[in-house]
Amino acid sequence: xxxxxxxxxxxxxxxxxxxxxxxxxxxxxxxxxxxxxxxxxxxxxxxxxxxxxxxxxxxxxxxxxxxxxxxxxxxxxxxxxxxxxxxxxxxxxxxxxxxxxxxxxxxxxxxxxxxxxxxxxxxxxxxxxxxxxxxxxxxxxxxxxxxxxxxxxxxxxxxxxxxxxxxxxxxxxxxxxxxxxxxxxxxxxxxxxxxxxxxxxxxxxxxxxxxxxxxxxxxxxxxxxxxxxxxxxxxxxxxxxxxxxxxxxxxxxxxxxxxxxxxxxxxxxxxxxxxxxxxxxxxxxxxxxxxxxxxxxxxxxxxxxxxxxxxxxxxxxxxxxxxxxxxxxxxxxxxxxxxxxxxxxxxxxxxxxxxxxxxxxxxxxxxxxxxxxxxxxxx
Amino acid sequence: xxxxxxxxxxxxxxxxxxxxxxxxxxxxxxxxxxxxxxxxxxxxxxxxxxxxxxxxxx
Numbered sequence: 001x002x003x004x005x006x007x008x009x010x011x012x013x014x015x016x017x018x019x020x021x022x023x024x025x026x027x028x029x030x031x032x033x034x035x036x037x038x039x040x041x042x043x044x045x046x047x048x049x050x051x052x053x054x055x056x057x058x059x060x061x062x063x064x065x066x067x068x069x070x071x072x073x074x075x076x077x078x079x080x081x082x083x084x085x086x087x088x089x090x091x092x093x094x095x096x097x098x099x100x101x102x103x104x105x106x107x108x109x110x111x112x113x114x115x116x117x118x119x120x121x122x123x124x125x126x127x128x129x130x131x132x133x134x135x136x137x138x139x140x141x142x143x144x145x146x147x148x149x150x151x152x153x154x155x156x157x158x159x160x161x162x163x164x165x166x167x168x169x170x171x172x173x174x175x176x177x178x179x180x181x182x183x184x185x186x187x188x189x190x191x192x193x194x195x196x197x198x199x200x201x202x203x204x205x206x207x208x209x210x211x212x213x214x215x216x217x218x219x220x221x222x223x224x225x226x227x228x229x230x231x232x233x234x235x236x237x238x239x240x241x242x243x244x245x246x247x248x249x250x251x252x253x254x255x256x257x258x259x260x261x262x263x264x265x266x267x268x269x270x271x272x273x274x275x276x277x278x279x280x281x282x283x284x285x286x287x288x289x290x291x292x293x294x295x296x297x298x299x300x301x302x303x304x305x306x307x308x309x310x311x312x313x314x315x316x317x318x319x320x321x322x323x324x325x326x327x328x329x330x331x332x333x334x335x336x337x338x339x340x341x342x343x344x345x346x347x348x349x350x351x352x353x354x355x356x357x358x359x360x361x362x363x364x365x366x367x368x369x370x371x372x373x374x375x376x377x378x379x
Numbered sequence: 380x381x382x383x384x385x386x387x388x389x390x391x392x393x394x395x396x397x398x399x400x401x402x403x404x405x406x407x408x409x410x411x412x413x414x415x416x417x418x419x420x421x422x423x424x425x426x427x428x429x430x431x432x433x434x435x436x437x
Contacts, residue, residue, distance in 0.1 A: 067406070170431070
């Protein structure tokens with residue numbers, strides 16, 4: 001038996017964003033169409049809705065009935081396929097008795113012991129957190145175990161199996177590892193997070209700005225440039241926002257610096273010259289890791305501004321507000337958003353209150369000035 | 380019918396779209412209905428993810 005459809009409506013800039021609980025999808029409709037869906041959800045019949053629609057937009061009654069029936073069948077009725085589960089089986093597999101690499105990471109005053117079966121497992125996680133390594137200690141608060149078995153990578157946290165992932169889903173394994181980490185650092189369960197954004201977050205100590213954009217647009221490089229000016233790196237690549245206050249939370253991973261950004265960043269960060277280089281051949285990517293300047297990984301700050309940033313050779317500085325509907329279309333497909341109804345509503349309410357900008361630049365100094373104006377509400 | 384949405388003409392910079400635009404039915408001369416039946420579907424990530432990185436294969 002199909003579940004009753006549950007919708008949330010949020011008008012925004014002449015459109016209506018509609019959240020569908022059954023599929024955790026966000027659809028953007030014309031306001032009239034969203035109004036029809038709302039009436040359907042209240043149990044009003046197709047014929048009764050069609051009477052009003054045919055008058056409102058001056059179309060024959062039977063065309064209005066046909067339209068609403070199609071809308072009901074294709075959009076309203078919860079006939080979406082269940083989304084593919086990422087996690088896979090093998091839950092009862094035996095954990096290894098011996099791990100080749102055992103690392104201890106200290107994040108503020110919390111110590112994590114992470115055991116990796118061998119170098120392969122180590123290489124998926126450790127490089128981003130190496131700056132947090134400490135010598136082995138007897139007392140630690142959390143124990144993570146990572147091992148590959150039967151072509152799946154397994155994650156255990158405090159002896160509980162969190163899941164297993166195939167190689168194609170290894171970025172979800174890395175995401176879950178990070179999610180478990182922030183839950184332990186910030187003492188919040190998964191249902192207390194609004195979402196995790198594929199972004200960089202920088203703060204001036206009072207508030208945070210999020211930088212978004214496709215991979216390769218320069219989010220991390222811009223973050224590193226801004227960090228060198230004295231702003232604080234809150235998070236790179238994985239930016240969690242909480243439900244209670246809708247604040248951006250610190251994530252302690254290093255900033256991933258691609259090889260083609262080295263020339264720009266070496267004068268600011270001479271330590272990059274001799275730092276380890278990682279070759280991700282399948283992704284055609286060579287990276288080094290830069291330690292964030294944040295010294296309080298418990299930090300969390302409000303965020304009112306989203307910036308879609310792009311480095312483009314020889315481009316003049318371009319810094320303007322963009323429509324929220326445009327920004328929403330960019331943000332959602334790149335983000336994990338909580339599927340819980342209450343959280344989806346809070347997310348939509350939070351989003352419509354944001355300022356959204358686009359910065360395209362080639363001159364670092366001009367980009368820094370533009371970001372400073374956004375921090376000062378001066379744009 | 381599915382297609383990738385084109386960038387809106389008032390945008391100065393090109394932004395890659397990952398959403399899907401759908402039309403319920405084309406209504407010929409009733410262009411208003413065709414417009415009302417055009418909508419965007421945005422799917423968040425299925426789970427928390429990191430940017431890919433690491434060795435090739437297990």
